[in-house]
Amino acid sequence: MTEDDDIKMPNEAFEPNRMQVKVDIGSLVQNGNTVYKISQILDFDSLVGVAVETGRSAVLRVGDLRPVAGAPDLPAMTQDLDEIADEDWKIAQQRYAAIKPLLGQHQIGREQAEHRANELNIDPATLYRWLKRYNAYGSVIALIPHKRGWKAGNSRISADVEAVIEKVIREFYLTPQRPTAKKAIIEVQRICAERGMTAPSHMTIRARIKKIAERDHLRGRGFKEKAKNRFLPAPGRFPNADYPLAVVQIDHTPVDIILVDDVYRKPIGRPWVTLAMCLNTRMITGYYLSFDPPSETSVAMCVAHSMLPKDEWLLLHKVDASWPVWGMPRTIHVDNGADFRSNNFQQSCLAYGINLEFRPVRQPRYGGHIERVLGTLLKEIHNLPGTTFSSIKDREGYDSERHAVMTKSEFEAWLVTFICKVYHQRLHSSLGMAPSKKWEIGIFGNGEEPGVGVPPRTADRLTTLLDFLPSFRRTVQTFGVTIDGMSYYAEALRPWINAKDSETGKKLELVFRRDPRDISVIWFFDPTLNQYFKIPFADQGLPSMSIWEYQQAKDKLKREGAKSVNEHEILRAITELRAHVDEAQERTKRARRQAQRRKEHEKKVSPAAPLPAKPDKKPVAELTAFTELVDGDIDGFGDIA
Numbered sequence: 058m059t060e061d062d063d064i065k066m067p068n069e070a071f072e073p074n075r076m077q078v079k080v081d082i083g084s085l086v087q088n089g090n091t092v093y094k095i096s097q098i099l100d101f102d103s104l105v106g107v108a109v110e111t112g113r114s115a116v117l118r119v120g121d122l123r124p125v126a127g128a129p130d131l132p133a134m135t136q137d138l139d140e141i142a143d144e145d146w147k148i149a150q151q152r153y154a155a156i157k158p159l160l161g162q163h164q165i166g167r168e169q170a171e172h173r174a175n176e177l178n179i180d181p182a183t184l185y186r187w188l189k190r191y192n193a194y195g196s197v198i199a200l201i202p203h204k205r206g207w208k209a210g211n212s213r214i215s216a217d218v219e220a221v222i223e224k225v226i227r228e229f230y231l232t233p234q235r236p237t238a239k240k241a242i243i244e245v246q247r248i249c250a251e252r253g254m255t256a257p258s259h260m261t262i263r264a265r266i267k268k269i270a271e272r273d274h275l276r277g278r279g280f281k282e283k284a285k286n287r288f289l290p291a292p293g294r295f296p297n298a299d300y301p302l303a304v305v306q307i308d309h310t311p312v313d314i315i316l317v318d319d320v321y322r323k324p325i326g327r328p329w330v331t332l333a334m335c336l337n338t339r340m341i342t343g344y345y346l347s348f349d350p351p352s353e354t355s356v357a358m359c360v361a362h363s364m365l366p367k368d369e370w371l372l373l374h375k376v377d378a379s380w381p382v383w384g385m386p387r388t389i390h391v392d393n394g395a396d397f398r399s400n401n402f403q404q405s406c407l408a409y410g411i412n413l414e415f416r417p418v419r420q421p422r423y424g425g426h427i428e429r430v431l432g433t434l435l436k437e438i439h440n441l442p443g444t445t446f447s448s449i450k451d452r453e454g455y456d457s458e459r460h461a462v463m464t465k466s467e468f469e470a471w472l473v474t475f476i477c478k479v480y481h482q483r484l485h486s487s488l489g490m491a492p493s494k495k496w497e498i499g500i501f502g503n504g505e506e507p508g509v510g511v512p513p514r515t516a517d518r519l520t521t522l523l524d525f526l527p528s529f530r531r532t533v534q535t536f537g538v539t540i541d542g543m544s545y546y547a548e549a550l551r552p553w554i555n556a557k558d559s560e561t562g563k564k565l566e567l568v569f570r571r572d573p574r575d576i577s578v579i580w581f582f583d584p585t586l587n588q589y590f591k592i593p594f595a596d597q598g599l600p601s602m603s604i605w606e607y608q609q610a611k612d613k614l615k616r617e618g619a620k621s622v623n624e625h626e627i628l629r630a631i632t633e634l635r636a637h638v639d640e641a642q643e644r645t646k647r648a649r650r651q652a653q654r655r656k657e658h659e660k661k662v663s664p665a666a667p668l669p670a671k672p673d674k675k676p677v678a679e680l681t682a683f684t685e686l687v688d689g690d691i692d693g694f695g696d697i698a
Contacts, residue, residue, distance in 0.1 A: 070549075070583075070586065070588040070589070070590055071519065071580075071588060071589040071590070071591075072135050072587060072588045072589075073134075073135050073136070073137070073517065073520040073523065073524075073587075073589065074134075074135070074516050074517035074520050075134045075194050075196055075198065075199075075515075075516070075517070075520055075524075076124040076134070076193060076194055076516040076517075077124065077193070077194060077195045077513035077514065077515060077516060078122045078123060078124055078513060078514040078515075078516055079192070079513050080095070080098065080104070080119060080122070080510070080511035080512070080513060080514060081095065081098070081510045081511060082095050082096065082097065082098065083095065085109070085125045086106065086117075086122040086123065086124070086125065087122065087123045087124065087125050088106070088115075088117050088121055088122055088123070091108050091110075092108070092109045092110070092125055093106030093107060093108055093109065093115065093117065094106060094107050094109055096114065098501075098511060099116070101119065101379070101381035101500075101511065102118065102119055102120070102379075102381070103116055103117065103118055103119060104116070104117055104119060105117070119511075119514070120366060120368050120514075122514070123516060124193075124516050134194055134196075134198065134199060135587040135588070136582075136584070136587055137528070137568045137570075137582040137584075137589075138198065138404060138405065138408045138524055138528075139404075139528045139530065139568040139582075140568060140582070140584060141198070141201055141408075143257070143258075143260075143261045143264070144260065144261075145201050145202055146201075146264070146407065147260065147264050148200075148201070148202055149197050149198065149200040149201045149202075150197065150264075150407075152187050152200040153191070153197050153200055153410065155173075155177050155179070155184065155187065156173075156184065156187050156188050156191060158173060159173060159184075159188060160188075160191070167181075170184055170185060170188075187200055191410075195385055195409075195410065195513050196408060196409050196410055197407060197408060197409070197410045198408045198409075215254070216400060217252075217254060218249065218254055218255070218256070218257055219400050221245055221248050221249055221252075221254070222245055222257065222261075222262060222265050223265075224248075225241055225244045225245045225248065226241065226265065226266065226269065227277075229241060229244050230266065230277075231269070231277025231278060232277065232278065232279075233278065233279035235278045235279065238262075238263055238266050241262065241266060242259045242262045242263070245257070245262050297388065298336035298337045299337065300337055300499055300509045301335055301337055301338050301340075301496055301499040301500060301509060301512075302335055302337075302342070302384050302385070302386045302387060302512060303335075303336070303337055303386070303387050303388065304335075304336040304337070304386070304387065304388045304389075304390055305333050305334065305335055305336070305342055305363065305386035305388070305389050305390070306333070306334050306336060306389075306390045306391070306426055306427035307331065307332065307333045307334075307356065307359060307360070307363075307389060307390075307391050307397075307427070308331070308332060308391070308392065308427045308428065308431060309329055309330070309331045309332075309351040309355065309394075309396075310329070310330060310332075310431050310435070311327050311328075311329055312327055312328050312329065312330050312346075312435070312438060312468075313327070313435045313438050313439060313444055313445045313446060313447060314327060314328075314438050314441055314443050314444050314445065314457075314461075314463070314468065315327060315443040315444075315445060315457045315458050315461040316328060316443070316461065316463055316464060316465050316468055317443075317461050317462060317463065317464055318464070318649040318650070318652065318653045319464050319465075319466070319653065319656065320649075320652070321649060322462070322464070323646070323649055324443075324458040324461045324646050324649075325348070325646055325649045325650035325653050326348070326646060326650050327445065328346055328347060328348050328465060328468070329346070329347055329348070329349070329350060329351055329355070330344055330345070330346050330431075330434075330472075331344060331345040331346075331351060331355045331356065331358070331359040332344045332359070332427065332430065332431060332434070333359050333360065333362075333363040333389075334426065334427050334430050335382075335386075335496070336390075336426055337495070337499060338488075338492050338495040338496040338499055339426075339430070339485050339487070339488060339492040339495065340382055340481060340492045340493070340495075340496045341382075341430070341476050341480065341481070342363040342382050342386070343359050343360070343361075343362035343363030343364070343365075343382075343664070344359060344362060344472070344476075345358040345359040345362060346465070346468075346469055346472065347657070348465070348650060348653065348654045348657065349574075349603075349605060349654065351394065351396050352396050352573070353396050353399045353401065353402060353527055353573075354526075354527075354572070354573045354574065355396060356396050356397060356399075356402055356525075357402070357405075357522070357525035357526055357527075358522075358663065358664060360389070360405075360525055361518075361521055361522045361525055361663070361664040361665065362664035363382075363386070364383060364384065364385055364386075364515065364521055365383055365515060365518050365521060365664050365665070366383045366514060367380040367381075367382065367383070369667040369668045370473070370664070370667045371473065371477070372667070372668060373662065373667040373668055374466075374469055374470045374473045375470060376470060376473045376474050376477060376478075378473075378474065378477035378478050379477065380473075380476070380477050380481075381496070382496070383512060383514055383515075384512025384513060384514070385409055385410065385411060385512070385513075386411055387410075387411070387412060388411065388412040388413075388414055389406060389411055389412070389413050389414070390414045390415075390416065391413070391414070391415060391416065392415070392416045393415050393416060397413075397415070398415075399527075401525075401526075401527050401528055402525065405524050405525045408524065409524070430480075433480070434475070434480075435447060437475060437479075439451075441463065441468075441471070442460045442461065442462050442463070443457055443458070443460050443461030443462060443463060444457060444460075445457045458646075465653065465657060480492070481493040481496075500512075518664065518665040518666070519665045519666065521665065522663055522664060522665035523570050523580060523589070523665075526570045526571065526572055526580075527570065527571055527573065528568055528569065528570050529568070529569045529570070529571065529579075530566040530567065530568060530569075531566060531567060531569055532555075532556075532564040532565065532566055532567070533550050533553040533554050533555070533556065533565075533567060534554065534555070535554055535555070536595060537550055537592070537595050538550065538567075538569065538579075538581075538592070540569065540571065540576075540579065541576070541604070541607070542611075542622055543576065543594065543599075543607070543624065543627070544594070544595040544596070544624065545578075545579055545592045545593065545594060545595055546592065546593075546595040547581075547590060547591070547592045547593060549581060549583065549590035549592065550581065550592065552585075553565070553567060553583075567581065567582065567584065568581075568582040568584075569581055569582070569592075570582070570589075572663070573603060573604040573605075574603050574604075574658040574661075575601050575602070575603060575658055575659070575661060576602060576603065576604050576607060577593060577594050577599065577600070577601040577602060578591050578592060578593050578594075579591075579592050580592070594624075595624075596624040596625075596628070598628060599624060599627065599628055599631075600628075600631060601658070601659055602631060602655075602658075603654070603655070603658045605654070606631065606634070606654075606655060607627070607631075609634060610627050610630035610631045610634060611627070611630075613630045613633075613634060614626055614627075614630050635655075
């Protein structure tokens with residue numbers, strides 16, 4: 058991919074879409090303007106669908122399918138996740154718990170549903186409605202109360218209050234003294250009053266306590282042996298990793314190789330990789346490679362890449378291979394790093410029905426699987442020119458920088474090739490087969506075990522990515538909105554200048570999202586239109602920059618004695634810093650690394666948009682030759698309801 062291959066992002070209003078494409082027999086899907094009923098799944102890439110109106114069969118590309126437009130009795134789900142009130146999250150979780158035993162079944166019998174409804178003392182029709190909503194989106198947010206859950210200006214507790222709750226749970230509630238939940242609530246209220254904060258409701262605190270994993274609850278409150286006996290994995294196994302995407306582990310590591318810049322092809326240092334892996338099949342589900350240190354952004358990009366199809370990603374890196382992995386994991390298992398513990402990431406996982414589990418402190422066995430995969434990867438990298446090996450002893454006599462020849466793009470193409478053509482295809486000792494074979498059996502089944510079916514595909518990639526990017530709440534002033542001292546403005550903000558919350562009378566705080574790799578634009582969510590708008594810098598003379606480059610400029614101005622920072626000073630500082638970098642590129646590694654980081658950020662490549670925008674494909678031609686593959690009569694549009 059060249060610099061000229063700029064990634065096209067929507068310039069106009071963008072309406073989030075969280076619907077999924079269900080890739081299983083009997084599901085209705087849309088290709089072009091035609092609605093099909095899936096009759097046969099051929100492989101990961103193709104299936105046979107029967108046109109509902111004509112009864113004709115066609116071979117369809119899985120990647121071309123969309124959810125059926127205009128399906129009735131389904132909420133629009135076009136709101137930002139940050140708009141959901143705490144109480145509505147709680148209701149959604151209660152509804153999810155109600156339907157959870159029935160999920161994953163293609164058909165649910167009336168008797169089974171009524172039995173579950175009677176257990177919960179609710180109307181069976183209500184249970185069916187919740188199931189329908191959840192199956193359409195595969196997300197807990199489908200269960201938010203539709204009429205009251207999406208109010209503009211809903212207040213959510215601040216990050217400071219969240220920190221108080223977390224601290225009380227960690228240092229007060231999860232202790233061998235075993236204080237009651239009521240005492241924990243009183244402690245939160247006491248600390249908030251002491252710090253001049255508005256305390257959250259007792260229901261909010263109770264909800265946080267209920268979310269504590271049973272393992273952490275037992276260990277924290279003095280039942281270490283019980284927790285160990287209940288949750289300690291057997292050798293070579295991980296609890297509950299029983300099917301594809303049941304548990305996905307994520308971790309970061311610096312890569313053992315020195316890369317060179319694109320211009321002078323001189324050393325710029327080691328990149329970082331964030332890797333996600335399915336524990337059941339050992340398939341790598343996604344990754345993120347960057348010169349930036351691990352952060353919330355690394356996690357967001359890796360998770361989005363893990364959940365989204367990889368077809369265009371393979372095209373981006375010109376790798377002729379198959380990587381048929383996508384879909385939402387049931388559980389994400391991570392270490393205790395701050396990048397995984399951000400409130401935004403936890404909220405995003407909750408919205409997608411992903412159970413977020415943290416590795417117990419000082420229990421390396423829980424992270425052994427992903428660490429072994431990273432070790433395997435690094436061992437292969439030790440065969441590449443410019444490797445740093447894993448220790449000084451191993452590197453003895455080898456000049457890594459002198460032998461460095463690969464750019465980031467070249468190394469990433471090697472990485473994708475290795476993942477798809479080597480690691481996924483060779484025998485895995487613990488599995489007794491290749492990860493790709495284990496994945497295929499886990500999805501489609503064989504004579505010995507049934508498959509779980511092809512995972513649903515997200516209908517809109519950008520929505521998925523935005524849902525995991527950092528969010529902010531800000532009021533809109535006459536000059537626009539300010540984030541980290543930088544002003545942004547576009548006409549889409551005009552109706553919201555000095556807007557007030559109709560309930561509180563205070564200035565209305567609205568939701569914005571940002572990709573830290575390029576802070577020249579932010580995404581504004583209009584709660585009336587339920588659409589996102591791209592909002593650029595108010596000063597159009599400012600260049601694109603990452604949050605890290607912006608911070609460098611601020612630090613430079615502080616060293617110069619500036620008491621406050623404005624856009625003009627930032628522009629001057631950025632210009633000077635870049636000039637220094639450009640002058641020094643050929644001479645110093647640090648400068649070349651900085652220039653390369655900027656170049657990578659400016660490409661705006663993301664899992665949501667790996668390639669430039671392409672014109673819509675024409676609907677697939679109908680193929681009458683496959684009519685014999687269809688069993689039974691084809692139902693009409695009545696199946697949608």
